[in-house]
Amino acid sequence: MNRLWRGHTGRSARRHLSNDLSLSLPKACPLIRTLGLAALLLASTTLPAQVRNSAPAATAPIPTEIPDARDIDYPGVIQLDVDATNVEQGIYQVREVIPVAAAGRLTLLMPEWLPGKHGPRGEIEKLAGLKITAGTRTLAWRRDPVDVYAFHVDVPAGTKSITAEFQFLSATAGNQGRISVAPNMLNLQFEQVSLYPAGYYTRRIPIQANVKYPAGWTAASGLPARANGATYAYQRTSYETLIDSPVFAGRYFKRWELSPRVGLNVVADKPEELAATPEAIDKHKALVDQSVKLFGAQHYDKYEFLLAITDEMGGIGLEHHRSSENGVDPGYFTDWKNAVGDRDLLPHEFTHSWNGKFRRGADLWTPDFRTPMRNSMLWVYEGQTQFWGVILGARSGMLSKQEALDNLAIFAAGQANTPGTTWRALVDTTNDPIISARRPKGWLSWQRNEDYYVGGALVWLEADSIIRARSNGTKSIDDFARAFFGLTDGDYGEVTYTLDDIVRTLNGVVPYDWATFLNDRVYKPHPAPLAGLTNNGYKLVYTEEPNDVLKSGEKSSKTASFAWSLGLTLASDGAVRSVIWDSPAFNAGLDVATTVVAVEGQGYSADALKAAVTAAKTRKEPIKLLVKNGTRFREVALDYHGGLRYPRLEKVGTADNGLDRLLSAK
Known part of the structure; x- marks a missing residue:
């Protein structure tokens, strides 16, 4: 038998075996010969036949019908009208008149990749009732089979403009997304209520927006507007700037002037929540003053803090060039001492006007809201902003010095108890807004999450300690901030940067092997960087009593932490x-x-x-x-x-040290 298999495999072997076996059986044993042949025939009918399965032929790459964005002017001004009066059901009615230059295919896009959200967060599922017309003629539209944020329509000859009408159905329950419309306030984000033509940089598409709010409400935005009763006519601008100019509007509203260029606009569920003490407002004024002293230039003509004090509308903290969207719990003004968990929000979002909006990672900037964003520089964009949020909080008095130290202790202890640092580099966590879309994870400490926030903050704290040590205390991270972010005053465009730009600026402050430092801390798996604390005069310790920031966090989240x-x-x-x-x-x-x-x-x-x-x-x-x-x-x-065990920072010695000076008002 062995000779029959030698040199044969697969179907060839079986063919040779069936053909030759009868010849090898003894002729004197006909019964054995017959049984052997029967068994072999039975086996041949039960073995699966090795035939080739059906398979499609290779196909060409998926074609796209959507034109790439070009840096040219769009022909005409889009007219956008929004009715935002149905606050009981949270339904926006939208009418948009879009000029067209020629007949043929036009593709309209709903924004998908949204700045500040670091991922494809456009709420396309909430767009409903889309109808497109040219004069009295209804035009058929077709959703793109690949990019579901795109709608194709054929424009008839002679058409000067088309009209798109639809509703945006905002969330009415938490399981539908963030609730942005409540009985006494709303947060209108223009990407929810507009479409834009594909094929153009969004900064080259002009648009004029009008919004009708409920009677008696007041609206605030970073985009100037004229109010005619309940209807606000917003200044004509580019589509890019409109998307960067959200609105907070409400029945109970108050505004404070923090500086000649900065205002604090507050809406609340109840009028008593607007009762801010002069001392609290002075801390907000100090925040503006300390920020301008730090960065040198202001990257806005006017800046409006938009703040909602609410437990009816969903929380938010989202940066824009000339405004920020901020949501805090009731008691922000009326229970200032216990609102510690909310008091670093405005310092963080204000910092983003410089870091993230004006200076932006080169791979994060995009010409439109369809081009995917790449987040590799979020350890600067968010990490250094997280750092400055605490530092400016302390310098302005929004946080006490102890509260700032407590925050830094929580950052350090959190990263020190994240074993995922052994396998996953900090820079890889910048992909999390896309990988996990901020959905819950089962094992955060091992998987890691968006650690570029607090992990990045600790890297920048260590950078500060190196600058102080190598300059004998004459320089600090403040010098980097002024050189990197404090460019042309009033410029609210974008200046992009790469890792080389960061290294070059750091070396301009104080020479050091910054490339290796950042490569080790950011681009390789690395334990929690705690040297910024120890080199600046503090050490991380654990005590049996939680610090005040932890206590406040446990109370507001209704949790108890035994993490350490x-x-x-x-x-x-x-x-x-x-x-x-x-x-x-x-x-x-x-x-x-x-x-x-x-x-x-x-x-x-x-x-x-x-x-x-x-x-x-x-x-x-x-x-x-x-x-x-x-x-x-x-x-x-x-x-x-x-x-x-709960984390705290313990000062080493009694003399003023680097961290003491870092937290002190300038």
Whole structure:
């Protein structure tokens, strides 16, 4: 038999075997010969035939019908009219008249890649009732089969303009997205209520917008407007600038002048929330003053803070060149001391006028809202902004010095307890807005999330410590900020940059191997960069009492954090919100589908678990929990005896140090 297989494989081997086997069987054994042939025939009918499966032929690349953006003027001015009066149902009625230069194919786009959101966040699913007409004639439209944000329409000969009418159906429940329309206020973002013609840089498309608000409401925007009763006629501008000019409008509204060029515009669910003390407003004025002193130039003609104090409209923090959208909880003014979790928001978003809007990573800038954004420089765009949000918060008094230190302690401890730093570089987390679209993750500490915010802030804190050390205290990160961001005053265009530009500017402040420093901290997996703290005179420690910022965060989020002890965070009902990878909670098999039902035989409460953690310090027995996953109950034992641990910064010595000076008003 062996000789029959030698040199044959696959179907050839089977063919030779069936053909030759009868010849090899003894002629004196006819029964064996017959049975052998029958068995072989049976086997040949049950083995799958090795035939080639059907397969389509290779196809050409998917063709596109959408023209690329060109840096040329669009012929004519788009007229946009929005009726925003239906605040009970959150429905915007839109009418848009779009001039056309010639007959033929026209493609209209809804913005998809939105600045500040770092990903394709356009809410195309909320556009409804689209109707396009040319005079009295209704035109058929067709959605692009690849880019679903694009609508194709054939324009008849002789047509001077077409009209697009549709509704934008804003979220009425949290599971539909952020609620942006409430009974007493709204947040109108113009990308929701407009389409634009493909084939042009959006900065070259002129547009005039008019919006009708509910009677008695006041609206504010970074884009100037004339109010005629309830209708606001906005200044003619480019489509790019219109999208960068959102509106906050409300029944209860108040405005404070913070400087000749900056205003604070506030809407609230209730009029009593507008009762700001002069001291609180002075801190907002100091924020503007300290920011201008830091950066030198102002990259706006006028800047309007748009602030909503609400628990009815969804929260937001979104930057623009001449404004920012900010949402905080009730009590921002009336309970200033306990609003610490909201008081670094405006410093952060204001910084973005310089960092992110004026100076922007070269791969993040796009000519329109269809071109994908690349986020590789978000560790500068967001990371340094996160850093300045805390620093300017302290310099202005929006945060006390201790609150700023507490924030930095939380940043440092959070990154120090992120084991994902061992396998994933900080720069790779800049892809998260696209990879995960800010959806929940099961194992944040191992997967990492958008760590370019706080991880980036710690990198810039370390850079400050290097500048101070190498200049003998004569220079700091302030010098970098002024050189990099403080260019032409009043310019609210965009100046792009690359990594080489950052390195060159840092070397202009103080010579150092900045390229290697940034490569190690940002572009390679690297432990939490804590040297900015230690080199600037503070060290990260853990105590049994949470700092005030942590306490405020737990209260507002209705959670209890055992992240630095047991390795988990829980909601008030015992539902596990997060589990640190390889922590005691992780090793006990807990995850975010778990609810802690009881602690040591008693019903769950944060205080009961804190007491159990404290008691375990002086005993050998583990902490016993009863937990639930779905309908399944089980007992788990957490073998942890280290007591409660919460991060703080502890000053080394008594002399003024780098971090003290960094946090001091200028």
